[in-house]
Amino acid sequence: MSGQSQFALLRQRRFLPYFTVQALGAFNDNVYRQSVIALLFFLGVGTAERTLYTNLAPALFILPYFLFSAIAGQIAEKLEKQKLIVITTAMEIAIMTLAAAGFLLQSMPVLLVALFLTGTQSTLFGPVKYSILPSVLRPEELTGGNGLVEMGTSISILAGMIYGGLVFKLAGSHGPEAAAASVVALAVAGNLVARLIPKVDAGAPTLKVNWNPIPESRAVMRLARRQLAVRNAILGVSWFWFVGTVLTAQLPTYAEVYLGGVVNDTALYIFALALFSVGVGAGSLLCEKLSGRIVEIGLVPVGAFGISAMLLDLYFARPGLPPQTGLTIAAFLDAPGGWRIVADLVGVGLFTGIFVVPLFALIQSRTPRSELSRVIAGLNIQNSLFIVAAAVIGVLVQRESLSLGGLTLPLPGLSVPQMFLALAIANLLVAIWIFTIVPEFLMRLASMLLVRTLYRLRERDVDPAIPADGAALIVCNHVSYMDALILSAAIPRPVRFVMDHRIFAIPGLRWIFRHAKAIPIAGAKDDPALMQRAFDTIDAALAEGELVGIFPEGRLTSDGEIATFRTGVERILARAQARGQQVPVVALALRGMWTSMWSRHHAQAGSRFARMRVPRRLRARIEVVAAPRIEASTDLTAPILEAEVRALRGDAA
Numbered sequence: 001m002s003g004q005s006q007f008a009l010l011r012q013r014r015f016l017p018y019f020t021v022q023a024l025g026a027f028n029d030n031v032y033r034q035s036v037i038a039l040l041f042f043l044g045v046g047t048a049e050r051t052l053y054t055n056l057a058p059a060l061f062i063l064p065y066f067l068f069s070a071i072a073g074q075i076a077e078k079l080e081k082q083k084l085i086v087i088t089t090a091m092e093i094a095i096m097t098l099a100a101a102g103f104l105l106q107s108m109p110v111l112l113v114a115l116f117l118t119g120t121q122s123t124l125f126g127p128v129k130y131s132i133l134p135s136v137l138r139p140e141e142l143t144g145g146n147g148l149v150e151m152g153t154s155i156s157i158l159a160g161m162i163y164g165g166l167v168f169k170l171a172g173s174h175g176p177e178a179a180a181a182s183v184v185a186l187a188v189a190g191n192l193v194a195r196l197i198p199k200v201d202a203g204a205p206t207l208k209v210n211w212n213p214i215p216e217s218r219a220v221m222r223l224a225r226r227q228l229a230v231r232n233a234i235l236g237v238s239w240f241w242f243v244g245t246v247l248t249a250q251l252p253t254y255a256e257v258y259l260g261g262v263v264n265d266t267a268l269y270i271f272a273l274a275l276f277s278v279g280v281g282a283g284s285l286l287c288e289k290l291s292g293r294i295v296e297i298g299l300v301p302v303g304a305f306g307i308s309a310m311l312l313d314l315y316f317a318r319p320g321l322p323p324q325t326g327l328t329i330a331a332f333l334d335a336p337g338g339w340r341i342v343a344d345l346v347g348v349g350l351f352t353g354i355f356v357v358p359l360f361a362l363i364q365s366r367t368p369r370s371e372l373s374r375v376i377a378g379l380n381i382q383n384s385l386f387i388v389a390a391a392v393i394g395v396l397v398q399r400e401s402l403s404l405g406g407l408t409l410p411l412p413g414l415s416v417p418q419m420f421l422a423l424a425i426a427n428l429l430v431a432i433w434i435f436t437i438v439p440e441f442l443m444r445l446a447s448m449l450l451v452r453t454l455y456r457l458r459e460r461d462v463d464p465a466i467p468a469d470g471a472a473l474i475v476c477n478h479v480s481y482m483d484a485l486i487l488s489a490a491i492p493r494p495v496r497f498v499m500d501h502r503i504f505a506i507p508g509l510r511w512i513f514r515h516a517k518a519i520p521i522a523g524a525k526d527d528p529a530l531m532q533r534a535f536d537t538i539d540a541a542l543a544e545g546e547l548v549g550i551f552p553e554g555r556l557t558s559d560g561e562i563a564t565f566r567t568g569v570e571r572i573l574a575r576a577q578a579r580g581q582q583v584p585v586v587a588l589a590l591r592g593m594w595t596s597m598w599s600r601h602h603a604q605a606g607s608r609f610a611r612m613r614v615p616r617r618l619r620a621r622i623e624v625v626a627a628p629r630i631e632a633s634t635d636l637t638a639p640i641l642e643a644e645v646r647a648l649r650g651d652a653a
Helices: 006-011 016-042 047-078 081-105 108-131 141-192 211-225 228-258 267-291 301-316 331-336 338-366 372-396 416-438 440-454 483-490 510-515 528-543 568-578 636-648
Strands: 401-404 407-410 455-462 473-474 493-501 519-521 549-550 583-590 622-624
Touching: 006 016, 006 141, 016 047, 016 081, 016 108, 016 141, 047 081, 047 108, 047 211, 047 331, 047 372, 081 141, 081 440, 108 338, 108 372, 141 338, 141 528, 211 228, 211 528, 228 267, 228 338, 228 372, 228 416, 267 301, 267 331, 267 338, 301 440, 331 338, 331 473, 331 519, 338 372, 401 493, 416 440, 440 455, 440 483, 440 510, 455 483, 473 483, 473 568, 473 636, 483 493, 483 622, 493 528, 519 528, 528 549, 528 568, 549 568, 568 636, 622 636
Parallel strands: 455 622, 473 549, 473 583, 493 519, 493 549
Antiparallel strands: 401 407, 583 622
8 A cells, every 4th residue: 555646647757648648539539429419409400310310420439349349459469559549649630620521511421420430540549548557557556547547538528528518509600610620629639648658568569460350359359258357357347338328328318307407408417427427537536545556356346236226226316207397407406305316326426436447457457468458359349239238228128119010019118217226236136146256356345344444454565576467476474364365455466375274174164265266285194185286286376377375384373473484385386397487486474463363372372273352453553565576496495485574574573
């Protein structure tokens, strides 16, 4: 939890120009799309034709994500990233110049062509938008950086919609000229700022681009699903887009019909959308504080369950028609239940931000750099599918029937509040399903809550010592039964801890240990076969690039001092070296745990187990301290590692 706040990134060249470019891009996209809708009103287009255009526009914008995402992912992998951002923002200038011509000519066909090209440009920018972050941010900055990006995107979308909707009103008869000048000026500004981004090396410069989108789309989808945790994080992000699309699509009708807004006035709708967007931004920024500046996927269940709770309350806050209609924003706030609805809309956005930011950070932290852009491309394809599904389902479930030829199918005919209720239930079921498949999310939540409730945990130099990817052996002194849980909360990647087989077999805890992929071990005298299986499992885990954590003392300290390290650590490293793998070692030390209720500080004489006592105080200060990572060496021995841990622990045992 050391280091600066995420807002310090906004003063640094490695982040600020990139942040500004992506915010300007999101702002300009929405200025353009809303200006197209405003032009329809300016031209006096009839309702039927206006409805056709407003439904066609999102389809044209999202179509390139299906067609070109796979190619975009390969290009983002192959090219130096700053160069690619400059290219895509230069494309934006050309496209917005065409759009400006469409505004000046008041030509909808030209504007729709430009909209398709805008979607194409966004498709090319999408993979580099998220794949660049792990290259310019340190591991402990990843959650905060993603939070800033999500906040910036959310607020930029809202601001763009407001500006695009107002530009024709403010400019009057010169609305087309104002819209044309705005979109071109924003595109030029984005390109100029993009040139300030420092160079970022390509992920896979030797990659050969496959220009056939169909087989390559299948290839990037397979790549995105290769790791279970990443696959389900991608599913979670796509579900975020599904929930957001369903929710925001209902807000215009909800504001007018159920909040009592003025007919054909978008003020209350924009206010509701602003509440949701501000909530998303606040939740995104809050993630860094809640996570302790690590990639804390334990926040994902908090976000998921919070979304459902807020949606449920939103339904109960106004399940039917309002008592009054024709309300301004001020009148709505004064009406019964107004502030409750405000809190619910902000709350849905808040928990949505808390839900999605750790998922993006997990995808970035656990995907190899040489594959990340293509994985993001696969994510964009899946996101598009979920957005389309959300739009179709949102329309169908609000209808009472659907005629197909001579067949009439009954449909639910849900009201907007009932849509929120159904979405709350669906979100809860999807969350439970994901967390059942990948228990790591809930286990990290339990670890985070328990450790941060009982202790004030301080980490020193842990993040730089842990490799961003690949195998490493973690060694630490063994003070209490909480040690593995505390280390799990401090280390940004999942660790497979080696533990005594008797603890592993405790009824009720075995399920947790098994899903945490802990490795049970026994002494050579107790069970030599189990001991051999443990070393085989450790070797296989390291070969797969996982982190393995061991306590080389082999038991809890009985006097608060570090016992002699056993030679099992040498055996682990020797086996890896024998098959050609050089495994780095990270030495950690726990400080402040000896007097805790979970240590043997209070054990009776001759007893192997601690006698539990109520802790003298909650939120005790403890530390996890790391030494610089030790690269693999043939002369690295247990005594050397013991001396390293002793030096780390110092006098503050």
